Amino acid sequence: MNARTSMSVAGGAALTIYALFFASSYDQRILTLSGIYVILVLGYQFIFGHAGALSLAQGAFFGVGAYTTGILGSKFGADFLLTFPLSIVVAATLAALVSLPVLRLKTHYFALATLALSQLLLLVAINWEPVTGGANGLPGVPPVTILDWKLTRGLPLLTFVWAIVGMAMVIAHMQMRAGRVAAFTVMRETPLAAPSFGIDSGMLRLRAFLLSAAFGGAAGALFVHTNRVVSPETLGFGVMITCLTMTVVGGRFGILGAVIGALLLTHLPEWFRGFDEYYLVAVGILLLAAVVFAPEGIVALIAPAKAPHENDKPSLHTQSKRASATKPSRLALEAIDLAKSYGGVRALDGVTLSFGPGEIVGVIGPNGAGKTTLANVLTGLTPVDQGTIRLGGRDITNTPAHIIARMGLARTFQTPQLPNALTVRDLVETTQRAHGMSPAADEALDLLTIRSIADARCDTLPHGLRRQVEIARAIATNPGILVLDEPAAGLSPDEQDEIAAICISLSASGMAILLIDHNIEFLSPCVSRLICMEAGRVIADGASDETLTNPDVRNAYFGVISS
Amino acid sequence: MLLTQIALNALALGSAYALVAIGFVLVLNATTAVNFAHGEGVVAGGFAAVALAILLPPDIPIPGLLLLPGVLLVTALLGLAIGALAYLPIRKRPPISVFVSTIAVGIIIANGLNATFGAAPRTAPPLIGVGTIEFLGASLSRQSLAIIGITAVLMSGLAMVLQRTQLGRQFRACAQDPEMARALGIRLTRITMISFALGTAFAGAAGLLLAHQFFISPSDGGTLILKAYIAVVIGGWGSLRGAAAGAMLIAFFEVGVATFSSQPLAEGLLYIAVLLVLFFRPQGLFGEPQQVRV
């Protein structure tokens, strides 16, 4: 048992004793509301914490759940066994319907779209009086009723709500096992690169959005049973702000953070009632202090986590159930007449090239020649305007990057794309999981002789090691094709030699490697062919010596000097 | 004639919203943080005008325009306080923390004003007198013309500062690349604090402009920050031009579309328009398309 778990157990026990033996009916009510907010915040953690998307629709899902239960309950006296699941389904369905146009939006554009959606729903609730009761809302929502068994206020309702909170915690825990938490971390911290590691960002975001909506709907339904009335306030921006505040103050990840945030923010105004009309000023001051002194959430103060997964212990000691295949699949990559423009700039202009198993092909060219665009296009990160790409004979033109990655094309980036919060082992194994492989990082780490840093967090690594970790992650999935974008940049000559040696040994086992770099001293000894690009075109493609002596190349590369 | 009047009203309301939105972007560009207390900055500006007007002798009618320097000063100081309390201590932390710390500051300001001034809406003196001016058959409200005029002066002043001065260049450098700006020796803390002062002063000016014609009450901050946020995002995150355009779009719906439909319908249509814009232009009206560069 670690510190956080024992603390949670002790806190939970204390709270239970308080609720059972010392809490007045009023205290029990506040605890009931806290429980409902725990569910809401647990849901919000999926999309806002793990997926890192600022959704402003969590209040809307809460309100939709509230109105589903409120309308069915007050107008038809429907049973909890019907209304509760329906509230969840309606909220999740709404999320599914809007996900297609909305989930692709980035950062604040996503936030605004979810906000506009929430405001539209609020308008409907206020103005569709015959159905929603308008601004007054609908009174007479029955208490939780399960087959003629009516749950009374106070301890029974409190127990019932916290039983559902318990279920929500179990679901959240099961949904966010260590492996998936790590995949979310990669997606959140390196969003542009994540698909290249086989991570299906779209599916992850959708999963997080649907889960957040389902939890929001459940919380809204319980909220209405607790207040016995449904009104537009449940759809208002206030609920959203409360939820956001609870999540940030408590913690964006993990059950403990949700519980702390919900308990604190629900009780805070009640504690300060003595200040009369200034009590909300006092609440504001304390809230400000909480954020300033615990910007990562109070949970981070109580029990600092080294990585954002308190749900599971990372699978440090369960490695190598099955040794991964040592031989890479043999693949060839073929690109025909690729073109890509940004605005008026032709980054790629009729590029044709191919390479196959056992080959190491170097790509050189001055800055802005289109080398990185080539890497992005070949790996599917950037769609092409024109041309065809074939991987192992299959047309992969404009195929999503995560599918190309899973077909056996791995890459590294000019700036290593390593999420801060993961350990090296978690990082490598997350990529393996995304490729449908059993996690087994050791072999790849051994190949780069970096097994000793397997348990170090990525943000603690120096630059040279970061490059090696990137390469280890790329080869850990036994790709047929490896694209390395400036792997030697910023490395010492010794480190460069090491990378060259690794490339040679990988190609000897049948991997096809595309090496993009400036550094001819680094490339020359290891490449079997050298391609030179200039202004989006291939101006030379041949053996190393041939390319280097090509007059066009000399002109492009050393133009200023030689002319 | 009718259309002139509608257009003038929309332009006046849009101008005030644009000041709010531009103040928001100034802070945003210097800090990459969202100042959620910005709406309360508008409210504070309105109440500063109300308070200053009370302090002045009641028998001499002072035009609200003369209160502008005082309002700018008070709200600039408020901006410094917001920056120092809610941003500087946590600037290296996730930007979302600033979201919540400024929400807290907003709660403090709104409820502090509610407790000291009372909950009633207040009105500030008219900017340059009341009544209308007849022009080409349309009766144009002096107040509306004054709002548009003051906004134009403040915005041109800002444009001059941003384009012609050393400070302006530093501002733009920070907006484009804070790391590089720091490497070049720009003192980020100084720029940050200036941006909070300037941004909140813009909000405060909007408060003064709105307070006579549309009143001001302590709980107004929430809807104002919502409007500013919509204007800034739909215009394109970080774009000053976009923020002004977004503000005008909102005013167009509130005044123009509402004239030919109904208020709730116009509000609904605004949100639908926002969703449509995002569908066809995911980067907002004036935003740069996001390129993959890794």
Add this chain to the structure above:
Amino acid sequence: MRTLPRLVITFATGMAAILSLVTTSHAEPLRVPVLVPITGFLSLEGTSQKNGAELALVGTDVSFSVIDTATAPEIAINAFERAVDASDVVSVIAPMLGTQMLALVPLADEFGIPLITVSGTAKITELGSPNVYRFFPGDAVVKAAQARYAVEELDASRPAIISQTTAYGQSGRAALEANLRRIGTPPVFQESMDVSVKDMLPVLLKVRDSGADALLLQLHSGPTALVIRHAKALGLDIPIIAGSAMHQPETAALLEPAELKGVCAESGSSPVSETSEEMQAFVDAYRRSFDREPDAFALGQYDGAQMILAAIAAGAQTADAVRSHLQTARHEGLAMTYKSDGKGNMAHSAVIICYDGTGRVPQIVKRYENLTGVLLD
């Protein structure tokens, strides 16, 4: 400014209040908790409620504490549960926000504690609860007065309605339309709007185009003043008969006397307009205590609290006894005579006030006494 000392004092009393919770009191006086919105968009009206109740209860044997209900139903319920946690609660001063009342009624029934409110929302006395007592004329009364004054006294034949999309606005709008239809002059134009709307030109242009000859409002304080100011600026020269928000001195303070000329409004009462000695004494005491002008909400809540005190003086020591007093007794309040209609509607009279353009204190131009006929019994 004296803000800082006030802040310090308030914090000190806050601390003292928290301390006093620790050091328990021994005597158990009867309690009448005051649950009203003193923050949020209805805090103007809520503060009037608080002040009215406070003025009646201070210096009596009854103990009371003020708990904010803000604007959401669940906060009202929290406040209620907190308030009734103590024993000897004989009645609760309840918020005037209709939504919050709807949420409190089932709880009041469960605990058997009568709620005293000035909420106008029609629905709260239609739930069949024996625990709702409304000391302000409900929409059925004031909206009848508003409609009748427009049609019968101002000869309106084509009325238009602008209302708010809040509980107050929607409930009042429905009652207003029903009353207009009953007297044969259905509205020629209606629109509802959010409280945050700034520019009233769009809606006023539509009112003008509809050919309306009178404008009836059901808006909160700020929007009421906005419509009047923008209507004058537009030159829309038809009579405006506003809802009860207009009679609040804070609303009139937003406008110049000239802008107010010819504006009328319904209300339960208008304390500042009355000249009787008792009313003058109330107005003076209110000003001394709160440094504000009293309005009809404060007076209604004052009368309601007085009726509870009367019940206690008559020997009621429990919530049940207070309730039966409220159900049966007749109370001569400052604003009017109160008596339950069997559903908890205590107030049956309304006034129409008008401004003559010289000042911000309105004249009472018409009294609609006993519109429901209950007082004849």
